[in-house]
Amino acid sequence: METVVSGIRPTGNLHLGNYFGAVKSFLQMQEEYNCFFFIADWHSLTTHPHPDNIRNSAKTILSEYLACGLDPEKATIYVQSDVPEVVELYLYLNMNAGIGELMRTASFKDKARQQLHISREGSEGDVEREIFNEGNKHSVSAGLLTYPTLMAADIIIHKALKVPVGKDQEQNMEMARRFARRFNTTYGVEFFPIPASFHLGERSVKVPGLDGSGKMGKSEGNAIYLIDDEKTIKKKVMKAVTDQGPTEPNSEKPAPIQNLFTMMEIVSTKDTYDYFNEKYNNCEIRYGDMKKQLAVDINAFCAPIRERILDIAANTEYMEKVAREGAAKARESAAKTLNEVRQIIGFRPY
Numbered sequence: 001m002e003t004v005v006s007g008i009r010p011t012g013n014l015h016l017g018n019y020f021g022a023v024k025s026f027l028q029m030q031e032e033y034n035c036f037f038f039i040a041d042w043h044s045l046t047t048h049p050h051p052d053n054i055r056n057s058a059k060t061i062l063s064e065y066l067a068c069g070l071d072p073e074k075a076t077i078y079v080q081s082d083v084p085e086v087v088e089l090y091l092y093l094n095m096n097a098g099i100g101e102l103m104r105t106a107s108f109k110d111k112a113r114q115q116l117h118i119s120r121e122g123s124e125g126d127v128e129r130e131i132f133n134e135g136n137k138h139s140v141s142a143g144l145l146t147y148p149t150l151m152a153a154d155i156i157i158h159k160a161l162k163v164p165v166g167k168d169q170e171q172n173m174e175m176a177r178r179f180a181r182r183f184n185t186t187y188g189v190e191f192f193p194i195p196a197s198f199h200l201g202e203r204s205v206k207v208p209g210l211d212g213s214g215k216m217g218k219s220e221g222n223a224i225y226l227i228d229d230e231k232t233i234k235k236k237v238m239k240a241v242t243d244q245g246p247t248e249p250n251s252e253k254p255a256p257i258q259n260l261f262t263m264m265e266i267v268s269t270k271d272t273y274d275y276f277n278e279k280y281n282n283c284e285i286r287y288g289d290m291k292k293q294l295a296v297d298i299n300a301f302c303a304p305i306r307e308r309i310l311d312i313a314a315n316t317e318y319m320e321k322v323a324r325e326g327a328a329k330a331r332e333s334a335a336k337t338l339n340e341v342r343q344i345i346g347f348r349p350y
């Protein structure tokens with residue numbers, strides 16, 4: 001069975017966009033592949049040197065993924081910082097990673113720019129110049145620079161062939177492939193397989209935001225969270241942007257209206273969708289009614305997940321057990337690779 005690895009940054013609660021954009025694909029993959037899904041808590045240190053309550057954010061994300069149906073019997077689910085083997089591989093990969101190539105990655109430049117407070121419009125070379133500026137010497141960390149090396153280590157430590165990630169991760173994936181190849185050529189071995197990206201976007205449904213245009217996202221501030229209760233959902237949906245309604249039959253839907261319909265397509269039955277679609281096409285649509293129905297259907301979707309989140313999160317013993325057993329499985333796989341790596345490089349196996 002092919003191995004799949006994916007890391008999840010613990011950035012707060014899951015929303016519907018996460019569910020339909022990523023979690024749902026994970027659920028399918030755990031049936032078909034040898035999956036390793038982990039919470040990338042070390043990676044969160046690259047942008048938040050003092051993350052508030054790192055343990056709680058890992059717990060939140062773990063309970064929510066479990067509630068969605070990620071199954072520790074089917075996939076290896078673990079917390080990155082429970083698997084120290086990854087760090088050792090990270091060290092070896094860093095020995096052959098160039099500062100230059102790491103500095104040229106777009107995500108490094110973006111984040112470094114933010115941390116140095118340089119505007120996006122700045123000229124080429126701004127980031128480099130500011131990094132080496134004496135007064136800034138602590139402000140961009142070596143950890144941020146080596147983010148792609150750590151990600152490569154996460155992936156190749158399990159000899160993964162496939163990595164489900166969003167399009168924004170393509171450059172990191174390119175680096176992971178490069179570091180895997182480089183290890184192989186440096187030591188003249190065919191040891192690490194070259195991991196391919198598995199684009200989540202193409203296989204999944206894009207959930208729109210309900211605030212006019214664009215997609216649902218945490219940073220967009222338009223997210224409906226799986227943990228949201230009925231009242232909160234209703235409030236968010238009723239606030240959705242609409243217009244005066246169509247004046248001509250069968251008009252094209254403007255973006256905010258299309259978004260409502262797209263959302264309905266995702267969570268409601270076909271009959272419900274058809275009903276409102278017909279009303280729209282006949283210029284008889286009442287957005288208030290449509291939104292009420294949409295809120296009911298979103299809540300019907302979220303409610304069972306929400307209940308499971310609350311149950312699981314309250315069951316500290318179960319959460320501990322999942323994390324412990326996941327870590328043990330992940331470490332077994334990681335240690336096997338690392339032992340071979342040590343011997344290839346010339347160190348004693350453990």
Ligand code: TRP
Pocket residue numbers: 005006007008009040043150151154155163164165169172
């Ligand atoms: N960089 C990924 C993101 O921002 C998270 C991540 C860390 C990851 N390690 C990984 C994803 C390994 C896939 C495989 O979303």
